[in-house]
Amino acid sequence: DAGVIQSPRHEVTEMGQEVTLRCKPISGHDYLFWYRQTMMRGLELLIYFNNNVPIDDSGMPEDRFSAKMPNASFSTLKIQPSEPRDSAVYFCASSLGEGEGEKLFFGSGTQLSVL
Amino acid sequence: ELKVEQNPLFLSMQEGKNYTIYCNYSTTSDRLYWYRQDPGKSLESLFVLLSNGAVKQEGRLMASLDTKARLSTLHITAAVHDLSATYFCAVDSGSRLTFGEGTQLTVNP
Numbered sequence: 001d002a003g004v005i006q007s008p009r010h011e012v013t014e015m016g017q018e019v020t021l022r023c024k025p026i027s028g029h030d031y032l033f034w035y036r037q038t039m040m041r042g043l044e045l046l047i048y049f050n051n052n053v054p055i056d057d058s059g060m061p062e063d064r065f066s067a068k069m070p071n072a073s074f075s076t077l078k079i080q081p082s083e084p085r086d087s088a089v090y091f092c093a094s095s096l097g098e099g100e101g102e103k104l105f106f107g108s109g110t111q112l113s114v115l
Numbered sequence: 116e117l118k119v120e121q122n123p124l125f126l127s128m129q130e131g132k133n134y135t136i137y138c139n140y141s142t143t144s145d146r147l148y149w150y151r152q153d154p155g156k157s158l159e160s161l162f163v164l165l166s167n168g169a170v171k172q173e174g175r176l177m178a179s180l181d182t183k184a185r186l187s188t189l190h191i192t193a194a195v196h197d198l199s200a201t202y203f204c205a206v207d208s209g210s211r212l213t214f215g216e217g218t219q220l221t222v223n224p
Contacts, residue, residue: 033211043203043214056211091157103148104205104212106158 004107006092012113018080021110023092024073033104034067034077035091043091049075050097061086082114117142117208121215129223131193136218138187138204146207147187149178151200152217158203162189194222 005024013019025032033048047057052069060067064083069075079086089111093104118141128134138147149161162171164180164187171178175198177190187204201219205212 042216045211045213048211093158102146102207103160103163104158105160108157 004092004094004105006090006107006110008110009108010111010113012115013082014115015083016081017114018078019082019086019112019114021077021090021092021112023075023077023107025075025092025094026105027073029094029096029105031095031097031102032069032075033093033095034075035093035106036088037091037109038088046077079112082112084114087112087114117144117206117213119204119206119213119215121202121204121218123218124216125219125221127221127223128191128194130195133193134191136189136191136202136220138189138206138215140185140187140204140206140213142208143182143185144206144208145180145182147180148205148207148212149187149189150203150205150214152203153200161202191220196222196224198222 007022030051034046035043036046037043046059047067048055049069065079067077089109091109092107095102095104120139122137145166147164150158151161152158162178167182169180175192180187199222201217203214203217205214
C-alpha cells in the first residue's frame with residue numbers, strides 16, 4: 001500500500017479564497033483524522049471519521065472549515081474563505097481502529113500558506 | 116479535557132550519552148503512542164503502549180508506560196546523530212489521540 005496520500009503538498013493562496021485539501025487513506029482503514037500543526041498550537045485534531053461518518057468535529061475552528069468523506073477512499077477538508085491565521089501544515093491520518101491497529105499512519109501533509 | 120505535557124521541550128545532548136523524555140497526562144488512559152517527526156516531514160509511529168507496565172524497545176530507544184502515575188518515558192541510550200528529531204507522545208481518549216507539545220532533540224557529535 002502506498003500509505004496515506006495527501007494533495008497538494010504545498011498550497012499558497014490569497015486571503016478570501018477557497019482552499020480544498022484532499023486525502024486518500026490506507027485501504028481497509030476505518031478511521032480517518034484531520035490534524036493541523038502550527039508552531040504555536042502544536043498538533044490539533046480537527047475532525048475524525050469512522051466508516052465515512054463524522055464522529056467528532058469539535059476541533060474544527062469555525063464555520064469556515066468543513067470536511068467530508070463521501071466514500072472510504074477519499075476525504076476533503078475545505079476552508080472558505082481562507083485567512084492568514086489558517087496557515088499551517090494539515091495532516092491526514094488513518095487507522096484500523098482496534099487494539100494495535102489504532103496506530104495512526106500519517107500522510108505527508110499539506111503546507112498551506114494564506115497571504 | 117485531556118492534557119498531555121512533555122518535558123523537556125528542547126533537548127541538546129552529545130553522542131554517546133543517555134537521556135529520558137517524559138510524558139505526563141491528566142486523565143485515565145491505558146493507551147499511549149510515541150511518534151517521531153523529522154523537520155519538514157510527516158509523523159512516524161515508534162511505539163504503541165497498550166497496558167500498565169508495558170515496555171517496548173527498538174534500537175537505542177525504549178518506551179515505558181505507568182498508567183497509575185499517568186506517565187510514559189522515552190529513554191535514549193548512547194545517542195547518535197540520526198536520532199535528532201522531534202518526538203511526540205500521544206494519549207488515546209476514546210478513538211482520538213491528544214498529542215503532547217513535542218520534544219525537539221538535537222544530538223551533537
